[in-house]
Amino acid sequence: MKYARPLPAYLTTRYRGWKATTYAEDKAWYRRLAEDGQHPRAMVISCCDSRVHVTSIFGADQGEFFIHRNIANLVPPYSPDGKNHGTSATIEYAVGTLKVAHLIVLGHSGCGGVEGCYHMCSGNAPELEDSSSFVGRWMDILRPGFELLPKGDEAMRKRALEKASVVISLENLMSFPFVKQAVEDGVLSLHGLWNDIGEGGLEAYSPDTQGFVAV
Amino acid sequence: MKYARPLPAYLTTRYRGWKATTYAEDKAWYRRLAEDGQHPRAMVISCCDSRVHVTSIFGADQGEFFIHRNIANLVPPYSPDGKNHGTSATIEYAVGTLKVAHLIVLGHSGCGGVEGCYHMCSGNAPELEDSSSFVGRWMDILRPGFELLPKGDEAMRKRALEKASVVISLENLMSFPFVKQAVEDGVLSLHGLWNDIGEGGLEAYSPDTQGFVAV
Amino acid sequence: MKYARPLPAYLTTRYRGWKATTYAEDKAWYRRLAEDGQHPRAMVISCCDSRVHVTSIFGADQGEFFIHRNIANLVPPYSPDGKNHGTSATIEYAVGTLKVAHLIVLGHSGCGGVEGCYHMCSGNAPELEDSSSFVGRWMDILRPGFELLPKGDEAMRKRALEKASVVISLENLMSFPFVKQAVEDGVLSLHGLWNDIGEGGLEAYSPDTQGFVAV
Amino acid sequence: MKYARPLPAYLTTRYRGWKATTYAEDKAWYRRLAEDGQHPRAMVISCCDSRVHVTSIFGADQGEFFIHRNIANLVPPYSPDGKNHGTSATIEYAVGTLKVAHLIVLGHSGCGGVEGCYHMCSGNAPELEDSSSFVGRWMDILRPGFELLPKGDEAMRKRALEKASVVISLENLMSFPFVKQAVEDGVLSLHGLWNDIGEGGLEAYSPDTQGFVAV
Known part of the structure; x- marks a missing residue:
């Protein structure tokens, strides 16, 4: 090399x-x-963004969090087709081998991947529609979220899409049989969070209101 | 949800x-x-392992490193087939959009993913050979490294395979046309590291010796 | 030339x-x-003294710190009189154009400029009182600090004056309307440090104790 | 505070x-x-720009260079009017007290201060003409350089103005009686350099050709 x-x-x-x-x-x-x-207590799926340090926010020591980071903290739907699925492999390892008790999906403000998805779905980023665009094809996972965005100004809609990236990932997590089983057995709990970088804010998804509330 | x-x-x-x-x-x-x-200076591809904190080792503040973490810090070969490729998307975004100057692959001691690969390739983990095993199919990326392992005791061979995960990832990175172009243009440099968790050691891949030397 | x-x-x-x-x-x-x-995260105002290397102390790479160095790390009071004000120009550029988040004033032990000021204010350096003495007129900025020195031996009083050079500079920084505004808006924070060269020590000004404490 | x-x-x-x-x-x-x-062998006047590390380029240890850094590495003309002149004070201290043997003015590529001057002198930055603009009034020192720029494209002219900032500073240095005296006594030598950041280049002013040549 x-x-x-x-x-x-x-x-x-x-x-x-x-x-x-x-x-x-x-x-x-x-x-x-x-x-x-390692005997981590939780798995965290967060974005690669250099501004997101989950270990800092939660004062985590070495050994506490098994952390997967990808563009826009996305989990694809379950698809056991014999191909390389990096994210699915991390979830299988965390739940099946490490037996973590918590699985946290952490989104954040100003996410470049989500913004790219927003422009792609709005028809303003044709280069991301190309079949050879890895970012575009990865952000396809979030496409269903765009369809459900409320009407309103662009900044509000982008923020809503950032939060949708968390909710869709949680839903896709439940499509993995071993995740569903562990949740139903009460040995794994799922959590959705969204971090406001500039304000240091943290909001958690609440199934009751189907929205995010400040922690 | x-x-x-x-x-x-x-x-x-x-x-x-x-x-x-x-x-x-x-x-x-x-x-x-x-x-x-964000204007990160480097992208780091490291393992999800809860014991590896690259920001701690390098005293990095928020904003310095764009970090992708997956099982065994692997990069798959270039394969623009229109499917979801999470790792490839992170590389495309880091090199194409963020224009990072450094791309660091960071392996580590005691890697569970590498150990799984070792047992799978040794014929001792048939469950990982199953087409529905996400971890197994992900570790297929490292399979060529197993073939080239030196003879010797198991501990030595596992460590060699951990380091092979770094070298193979660097080689696969060069199969991405946009990585190769950036490297040849002198605007991106690749680095391979391996962290000894227990001893706090750090070794870097040297093309001269084709081995790892203490930093 | x-x-x-x-x-x-x-x-x-x-x-x-x-x-x-x-x-x-x-x-x-x-x-x-x-x-x-450049996108520096901080501006540092330090002394020209050849023994002070702020990039070394803080492991800083090219691009991290916007650095102004003058005699005794002094900031003059705000004075927009249309004349050449080199220090004021650096602050205006750092805060207004680069929008740095941190502004650090770094003093140090054995500062020759501070010592000159001490002798001048003690009446023992008449040549520095001359209107044509650039060093004397520059050190006038620190003169108010001399008036407030505690009684005691000379070494202690000189050290106190070195620290006063940091505090007075921080106070003068707040006399610049754009610095005050940025601080009050929470987009700029001020920090005062003093470096003990021989012992490798670093002390930070604490508003609580109105004194310096080891970092 | x-x-x-x-x-x-x-x-x-x-x-x-x-x-x-x-x-x-x-x-x-x-x-x-x-x-x-301190017994520094040289004084360096360089820009505050975070990308310029003169100690790195010259492998300098603590104690070697007395370093003044301001916007665009400028030296104003001699003007002993009893006011605060930060740059003039550094020169007086380096030459008069420390008796450095070398005085190096170091310019660089992509200088934001020089670019501001270029736009101001071209009539495209009226805010810098305001008497309360510290950057504008500081860059007035370089104004004579703009008048002498060769015709040509903007990039070439900006680079020429960066180099003019070095030459004008050297000329202004000679307006200080104590600098002129030391140079004529053969105890001080002046040097003009320009650093190409992206290419790692270094060029030195040559009185023979009245231009800059690669070191």
Whole structure:
């Protein structure tokens, strides 16, 4: 693999600082983690967006959250066709092997993937409709959410679509037989969240109101 | 979506603490992030494993790394077939839209996905060979790495396979035309890393030795 | 400009080494910086002193900090009189155009400018009182700090004056209408630091105690 | 000063890493620097731009360069009027007190201050002509450079103005009697440089050709 390059110097420097402080001060825990393996209490499905740090928001230590991150925190419907399904594999591993108790889908404000979907579904991003567009085909998962958007101004509708990405993912999660079984057995609970980055807000999906309410 | 449940109390408590401290003290930065959008300098592809915190190792603040996490930090080969490809979508977005300068694949010790692959390829995990096994089909990406493992004891061979997951992902990245073009144009550089969780170690792939060396 | 001379050989040599290593290894990032322009997260006002390297202390890469350096890290009071005000221009650009989220004033131990001010205000440096002394007139900004020094030995009083240079600069920053507005709008936060060079110490100004505490 | 805020957590973390590695490994040198005071070999006047790290380009250790950074690396003409002149104070201190042997003015590509000057002088940035614009009044120093620009396309003319900011600063330096005296006594040499950020290039002003040539 001749294309690999050395790590940028500032990352090497910062790593050395981490090793000498955070790691050194907590070596016992890192060793325990290595020997015992992981026993996370929850799985989180969040966006790749660089502004979303679920471990920061929830003060999480190494070992607490099994975290899958993809564009727009989406879960595709169950489709066991023998192909590579990265997201489905993470869910199968978390529920079937790790037996996490919680599965949290975390959306956020200003999501670029959701915005792309919005423009694609509005007919304003033909390049995303191309069959070779990985982002476009991935955002197809959210297309049903666009159809159900309330009328109103664009900013409101985009925000509603961000929240729809959470609800649709929760619904698709229930299409996985092993998720449905675990939920019905009472050994797994699902949670939908949406993070307002600028205001530090957190809203949770409530089945009662079928809407999001501040945590 | 009637199955969603309220957030566990300990997470609500921690979130409220974060909002009153970390967020409150750094509100200006969160608002800037919300208004300006993200300008991450690097994309990181790491494992979902709860013990791997790339932002901690590299002292990264919100906004620095666009992070995709999947089982065993794998990148599948380029395959524009119009289907949902979550990992490929993240790469397309990071390279094409965000124009990150660095793309880092980060493997780690004790990877459960890699171990599953090892047992599957050794004939000891028939359940993973099933066409309906999402984990098995996802780990197929790493199968070529198993064929090339050196002889030796199991622990050594598993570790070699963890590192192969990094190298194969780097090779598959180069099969994406837009990644190859960006690398050749000198606007994107690829990096392969492997983190020893228990020892806090970090090794980087070196094309010169075709092996990993301590950072 | 006939007085310019060739660069000393040792600097040419070092530059060529940097180009062949640091730059070559990180070319993608330099190109990204050139194409995208800068998006620094913070502005730092520090002293010109050759011993103060804020990028080193904070593991900062190119692009992270917009840095103004002057004698004794001073900010003069707001004075829009149509004259050249280099420091005021940097603040206007950072807050108004770059919209940085943090503005950090960084003082340090053994500051020669502060020491000059101390002697000037003590009546022991008449040459600095001369109207043609640029250093003296610049250090006039810190004069109010001298008046408020506690009684005690000289070393303690000089150190207190170094810290006063940070606090007075923060106060003068608030005299700029656009700084005050941004702070009150919650999109800019101010921070005061003092670096002990010999001990590698870092202290932060705390409004609660109106003093400096170790970070 | 009630507006000061705690340091963002990521900076505290990085500082602690620096203290435990870079500082700890080189403590003797930091203590020597603190006890002996600074003896820099050169003064550098560079831009505040976050992408310009003169210590990186020249592999400089703590203690080597006395660094003044302002918008567009400008030196105003000598003007001993008893007012605060931050840049003039830095020059007086470096030449008169520290007795540096070299004085380097370092310009760079993509300079936002120079671009603002270009637009202001072209009549396209009336807000910068306002007497209360600190950036505009600071960039007045470069105005004579605009008048002498060659005809041609805008990109070429902006680059020429960036280089003019170096030459005009060198000329203004010679208007300071103590600079002129030191140069003529052969104890100070002046150098003009321009850094191409994206390409890692460095060009030096040559009095022979009255132009810039690659180092």
